[in-house]
Amino acid sequence: MLLHDLLFRLRSLMRRSAAEDELDNELRFHLERQTDKYVKSGTSEAEAVRRARLEFGGLDQVKDECREARGVSFVESLVQDLHYAARTLLHSPAFTACAVLTLALGIGANTAIFSVVNRVLLNPLPYRNSQELLAARKNDSLPNLEDIQRQTKSFASSGGINIEPMDFTGKGEPVRVHGAYVDAGLFVTLGIQPMLGRWISADEDVKGGPRNAVVSYSFWRDFMGADPNVLGKAIRLSDNSYAVIGVMPRDFTLPKELADVFVSLWVAYPDAAAERDVHFMHTYWRLKPGVPLAQAQAEIAQADHRLAEAFPDTEKERGTLLIPLHEWLVGDVRSALLILFGAVGLVLLIACANFAMLLMARAVARQRELMIRASLGARNSRLIRQRLTESTLLALVGGAVGLVAAKAGTTLLLALRPAELHRFDAIPMDPRVFMFVFAISLLTGLLFGLLPAWSASRGDIAEALRENARSTATGVSRSPLRSFLVTGELALALILLAGAGLLIKGFLRLRSVDPGFNPANIITMYLQLPGTRYPQIPLQTNFRRELLARINSFPGVEAAMITDLPLAGNYVGHRVVIDGQPTPAVGTEPEVQTLSVMGNYFGVMQIPIRSGRDFRAMDREQQPRVAIVNEAFVRQLFPGQNPIGTRIDWARSDEPHEWMTIIGVVGDVKHSGLNQPVDPAVYAPFSQNDEAWRKFMTLVIRTRVPVAGLVEDVKKQVWSLDRQIPVSGIQSMDDLLAVSVAQERFNMLLLGSFAALAVALAGVGIYGMVAYRVNQRTHEIGVYIALGAQHRHVLRLVMKDGVKLGLLGIVLGLAGAIALTRVMVSLLFEVNPTDPATLIGVALLLAAVAMLACYIPARRALSIDPMTALRRE
Amino acid sequence: MPSRSIDLPQGTLDLLILRTLSLEPLHGWAVSERIQQISSDVLHVQQGSLYPALHRLERRGWVKARWGTSENNRRAKFYQLTKAGRRQLVVEQDAWQKLTAAVSQVLETA
DSSP states (O other), rough: OHHHHHHHHHHHHHHHHHHHHHHHHHHHHHHHHHHHHHHHTOOOOOHHHHHHHHOOOOOOHHHHHHHHHHOHHHHHHHHHHHHHHHHHHHHHHHHHHHHHHHHHHHHHHHHHHHHHHHIISSSSOTTTGGGGGEESSOOHHHHHHHEEEEEEEEEEEEEEEEEEEEEEEESSSOOOEEEEOOTTTHHHHHTTOOOOEEOOTTSSTTTTTTOOOEEEEHHHHHHHHTTOOOTOOEEEEEEEEEEEEOOOOTTOOOOOOOOOOEEEEHHOOOHHHOOOOOOBBBEEEEEOOOOOHHHHHHHHHHHHHHHHHHOOHTTTTTTEEEEHHHHHHHHHHHHHHHHHHHHHHHHHHHHHHHHHHHHHHHHTTTTHHHHHHTTTOOHHHHHHHHHHHHHHHHHHHHHHHHHHHEEEEEEHHHHHHOEEEGGGGOOOOOHHHHHHHHHHHHHHHHHHHHHHHIIIIIHHHHHHHHHHTOTTOOOOOOHHHHEEEEEEEHHHHHHHHHHHHHHHHHHHHHSOOOOOOOOOTTTEEEEEOTTOOSHHHHHHHHHHHHHHHHHTSSEEEEEEEEEETTTOOEEEEEEEEEETTTOOOOOOOOOEEEEEEESHHHHHTTEEEEEEEOOOOSSTHHHEEEEEEEHHHHHSSSSTSOOHHHHHHHHOOOOOOOOOOEEEEEEEOOSTTTTSOOEEEEEEGGGOOOTTTEEEEEEEEEEESOOOHHHHHHHHHHHHHHTTEEEEEEHHHHHHHHHHHHHHHHHHHHHHHHHHHHHHHHHHHHHHHHHHHHHHHHHHHHHHHHHHOOHHHHHHHHHHHHHHHHHHHHHHHHHHHHHGGGGGGGGGGOTTTTHHHHHHHHHHHHHHHHHHHHHHHHHHTTOOHHHHHHHHH | OOOOEEEOOTTTHHHHHHHTTTOOEHHHHHHHHHHHTTTTOOEEHHHHHHHHHHHHHHHSSSSEEEEOOOTTTOOOEEEEEEEEHHHHHHHHHHHHHHHHHHHHHHHOOO
């Protein structure tokens, strides 16, 4: 039945002209027969024709109904409507441009954010059956990973990875690359095949196995000339020769890490691989198909328990927590993205409100045409449908323009993106994005086209007609829909403005946090000494001392060294014991950041010495060991006491202790981030370092004046000492500070621009309403002025409604903001989501904008010439 | 228009058309004549509404149309009941009879 119906409609549509002819013939035949009948009964020919036509009714109307009955009319009239809409829109280019631009802004901003949400939150990860992949929240060691894998049944495979810098030498300047120390299980777990060659096999992933390396696509392209015959060739990594056995595909990325080369940890560092108690591997797990996460988690808890029993000294505090990989990756950015998505949705709503008001104004302007069509017998539903066609056409064009804007917008977003989004180097427009644009455009066009069309059919048009006829001086138009839209968009704009204001305030608070040092005029560089050529501490110390001496001989600069820079995100944590205090139970010793320095580090960084003294040149090897602690260390470990003179050592180091005496206290430095608390820290001289693996260092160089070529000069000095040491991480401390707040800046800039867009749109909305009313009431105002009304009376008359609605919107918006801004709590730094100063501030700002938007068109009312206005009657 | 004729109740036109066509294929004018004749001129079919109804029935597959020669030797469009149309006629007749029976029962007892 349905099929028949469809085929029938289609056939009718295909043979439209034939069907029209048939319809003509059929009806003409009827009329002729009827006429014949009357003629035969004795009526005159003319009278018979007249009677037959009269009885039949409107021929065109019957034809229309027949078409409708055949089911062709819908498509046919749609084509007609589209044609008509396109023609009339082209006739009023100003209106069309306004409407398209308004929607393009709203839809474009939404599409840009949606494509980020789509890429980051909705798209599956680029691994085989990625829903089976899990990540452990805490790092672990390879022996533990292997034991757990053996003792559990839930996992198809597991793998571990640790990223360390490696020196790639042999081709021009030595380069520091990201080395991935992995086990053979990693790529089985991720389920990725190399593009060329093969992955490291399980039998090679053992102590003493062959030195094989798999390289990334970019490494292969940049350093190996994209050589298709690369397999088997040797590369030098940190002074060891590795054979390239595979090249990863171009679009491959690790879940969180960046890596250029992959080598087996068991081959590269057999000693580190065997250490059970050093947990430095990120671990990934693949569930067997159909195994629920809870079961796997229960199994891993048992395995943890067994490990804790077997190795009570080091593994007592286990607690491996597995989370789905996707959640682990997007957890940090999800809430920010969703809030931005919600905010940009509000922007679209405001744009839609303006769109609806534009349509309403247009309907009034076109009422004469509509009236004529209605009196010619066009049915109301047909008129509404035609207007819907027009608004939908506008919305679709707006959506198409918005798509172009969104493409540009995502490029901008990528440029601004914070570190958390760094693995997304492209935000593609996939079919889902196109569907999204199409859907919201269609919805916008239908819904916000229907509102004014519906309100018009309910009599607003009639009211507008009266108004336009200028027959009644009291005919004040108070379209309830228009008032609702203006109030609503101001309320929404206020909510967005409040959100943006809070973020800005939080960001300013964050930027005003004292990092504990002076970042101005400091250049930093990272160096790592290869273990093969600098295996012993004295060699390392000599290199450092010599390099510092050479750099410090440059005029106008002062250089020092530290293991890990503040705000860079890394530090080495050690547990400590304090001389004279009872040794705490194993695993409960306080953990502190440990930082090695050389040169006048505190002086260069301008970190204040609070008490005691700074390191001196005599605090070197063979001399009594010394340490400087920060204020957080004193607060937590020596509350209310003077720690100077007390001795400390790393927990569990071999007896007898080689105590370090605390000689000074320095100011706290924000090491993990401006919004993070300061952890206790211990600084010790590089020259008294007792850990040969501390081969890395960061140069901090303060310049009194900008020094051109400084970086090149430093590189020259490094390479004059050792030609094979890469110099990397070249950045100013100011940049590092900026990077550390990039996520907050990203949120603030985005929400800030949405709020600006919202305020502009809402301002245009209220402006449009007042301008429209001034225009409609020219005559009335003319009379008013003729009767001697003063400027302020006229202004009050025309601004009254706009200001009233604006204030109502702001009050409603304040209520909405108080209700909604609490979802932002996680994004705010030391700002209450209902911070009264911010809320009042943004309310005043928006009120000012609204007043201005009312005032500009109202001023036009003042210049109305009463005579001209009256003559228009 | 004779004053004693009444307009058709909503929805009954389809039934009358189907019933009229169940005897023989007819063109549109003949359908309206036949309905008026049989009902002794009591039922007045608005001629304009006949054709949309015929086209609707055709779309539903209850009647099919073909062009033929009329009694006065002119080309005319003849409508003919299909099998589905016959089944529909039975259904609608039943429904109508049930409705009228129920209505008269109410009228008599109330």
